[in-house]
Amino acid sequence: MDEGKKKSRNEEISKKYFEFLDRHIDDVISARTTDFMGLSQIASELAVSHKHLINIIQHEFGNHPSYFYDVKIIKITKEILLKEDVSIAEVARKFTYDPSNFSKFFKNRTGQTPGNFRRQNKM
Numbered sequence: 001m002d003e004g005k006k007k008s009r010n011e012e013i014s015k016k017y018f019e020f021l022d023r024h025i026d027d028v029i030s031a032r033t034t035d036f037m038g039l040s041q042i043a044s045e046l047a048v049s050h051k052h053l054i055n056i057i058q059h060e061f062g063n064h065p066s067y068f069y070d071v072k073i074i075k076i077t078k079e080i081l082l083k084e085d086v087s088i089a090e091v092a093r094k095f096t097y098d099p100s101n102f103s104k105f106f107k108n109r110t111g112q113t114p115g116n117f118r119r120q121n122k123m
Contacts, residue, residue: 010056016046017057017065021072029076029094036096039065074109081118088114 020042027033037045042065043053057065073095080091091114092102106114 010060013046013048013053013056014060017053018068020045021069025072025076028096034096070109074106077106078117081114082122
């Protein structure tokens with residue numbers, strides 16, 4: 001495969017990956033699906049191997065696909081924490097997390113707990 005076709009195919013797979021993440025995360029928080037898919041499942045949905053998906057995303061964007069998955073989840077949880085008057089446990093359940101695991105996930109990626117984030121940023 002020549003370099004131009006390879007680049008085009010990589011861009012196509014990358015675009016499909018990010019579009020899939022947006023739809024899938026929306027499906028989870030809207031309860032249209034019950035749990036988050038793993039990268040192997042996502043790769044299968046995109047008709048590429050798990051390894052190929054990782055290689056493409058890392059090459060094109062410099063980070064593992066899971067990084068972008070987590071970034072999208074954190075972005076949406078932050079929006080919900082600031083805009084909706086729901087408990088942190090409800091936010092966790094909306095994202096299919098146990099509340100204590102959600103707090104650990106959130107703190108690991110943002111440096112603060114969901115409660116601290118909400119208190120410091122809510123107007």
